[in-house]
Amino acid sequence: MGEPRRRRGGVRRYRFAEGPAALTLRIPEVPPGGGGKQGGSRAVKPGARPPPPSAILGAFQVLDSQYGMYVWPCAVVLAQYLWVHRRSLPGKRVLEVGAGVSLPGVLAAKCGAEVTLSDSEELPQCLRNCRRSCLLNGLPHVPVLGLTWGRVSPELLSLAPVDIILGSDVFFDPKDFEDILTTIYFLLEKNPHAQFWTTYQVRSADWSIEALLCKWKLKNIHVPLHSFSADKEHLASSSLPGRHTIEMMIISLAQSDGT
Numbered sequence: 001m002g003e004p005r006r007r008r009g010g011v012r013r014y015r016f017a018e019g020p021a022a023l024t025l026r027i028p029e030v031p032p033g034g035g036g037k038q039g040g041s042r043a044v045k046p047g048a049r050p051p052p053p054s055a056i057l058g059a060f061q062v063l064d065s066q067y068g069m070y071v072w073p074c075a076v077v078l079a080q081y082l083w084v085h086r087r088s089l090p091g092k093r094v095l096e097v098g099a100g101v102s103l104p105g106v107l108a109a110k111c112g113a114e115v116t117l118s119d120s121e122e123l124p125q126c127l128r129n130c131r132r133s134c135l136l137n138g139l140p141h142v143p144v145l146g147l148t149w150g151r152v153s154p155e156l157l158s159l160a161p162v163d164i165i166l167g168s169d170v171f172f173d174p175k176d177f178e179d180i181l182t183t184i185y186f187l188l189e190k191n192p193h194a195q196f197w198t199t200y201q202v203r204s205a206d207w208s209i210e211a212l213l214c215k216w217k218l219k220n221i222h223v224p225l226h227s228f229s230a231d232k233e234h235l236a237s238s239s240l241p242g243r244h245t246i247e248m249m250i251i252s253l254a255q256s257d258g259t
Contacts, residue, residue: 011136014071014103015237016083023083023110026136027071027101028129071103073241074169074199077230078104081197081248082166084228086111095159096166097147097183100126102133104166109139116162121146121153150179152186161191167198177209185216188253196251201244217255223248 010029015022082089082104090112096105099117109115117134119126130144145155149170165187170180184196213220225231225248233242 012071013237014076014079016079016107023107025103025106025110027103027106028132028136029070029101071101071238071240072169072201073244074201074246075100075103076235076238076240077225077246077248078166078168078197078199079107080230080235081199081223081228082107082111089113092164093160093162094164094166095162095187097149097180098167098170099130100168102130104168105130105142106133106137106139108164108166109134109142110137113164115139116143116145116159118145118147120148121151121155122148147183149176149183151183156183156186159187159190161194162187163191163194165194165196167196169200170198171200171207171209174207177207178212181209181212181216181218184251185218185253188218188251192253192255194252197248198251199246199248201246213251217253218251219254220249220251223250 011026012029013024013026015024017023089108092108092113094105094108094113094115096102096108096115096117097119099105099119102117105115105117117130119130121127124146127144127146134140134142134144145159147153147156147159165184167180167184171177188194188196209220225246230241230246230248233239235241
């Protein structure tokens with residue numbers, strides 16, 4: 001199976017299920033000068049077109065991450081989890097952090113959740129790409145916020161409590177891990193029954209968040225990919241996640257009774 005079908009203007013389609021119940025999402029590829037993946041996302045060198053994830057994920061990806069925003073393998077897996085649980089989404093308050101091109105958040109919104117998308121406030125191009133994903137999928141009213149991991153900003157302080165936080169491949173660079181969990185802890189404190197649904201790619205056996213989870217009084221539950229039909233090389237009519245090792249977990253407050 002090849003890459004998702006590409007449309008003019010760097011737009012690809014991701015199709016969940018078949019027949020009358022199918023959902024097809026149109027997700028933009030970012031042109032040169034867009035953002036990549038960091039607390040948000042990282043910038044692409046002007047004039048350089050980044051290769052797709054399938055071409056670069058075999059190497060250590062950080063390399064100062066001069067890659068544009070694409071749908072990465074973790075995003076397709078998280079979107080698959082949302083699709084399988086779509087009947088629980090209507091009316092849920094959902095925030096996607098480090099959203100990039102926002103496949104999981106857009107899917108949640110199409111399934112009836114009250115979604116807010118966020119990416120680094122320091123990268124306005126990333127926020128514009130969040131908005132573009134919304135417009136391409138008939139979601140012009142989905143809010144897009146600038147939130148930077150580890151920073152207590154007015155936007156973060158004024159954010160209403162949410163039920164579900166989404167994050168795909170946010171545990172990308174170890175130096176960001178504590179900033180991510182600091183922000184997640186702050187959001188979970190607003191609603192002790194909320195959960196953080198996150199997928200990550202296994203890049204190094206030496207990388208772990210266990211000590212940080214303990215420090216921030218958080219707990220995590222591993223979600224087997226086979227439990228939501230994501231243990232495949234091809235999801236959503238795409239070639240992702242491929243052969244990359246993807247894991248999913250749900251993080252919540254350690255003392256919460258509702259998780």
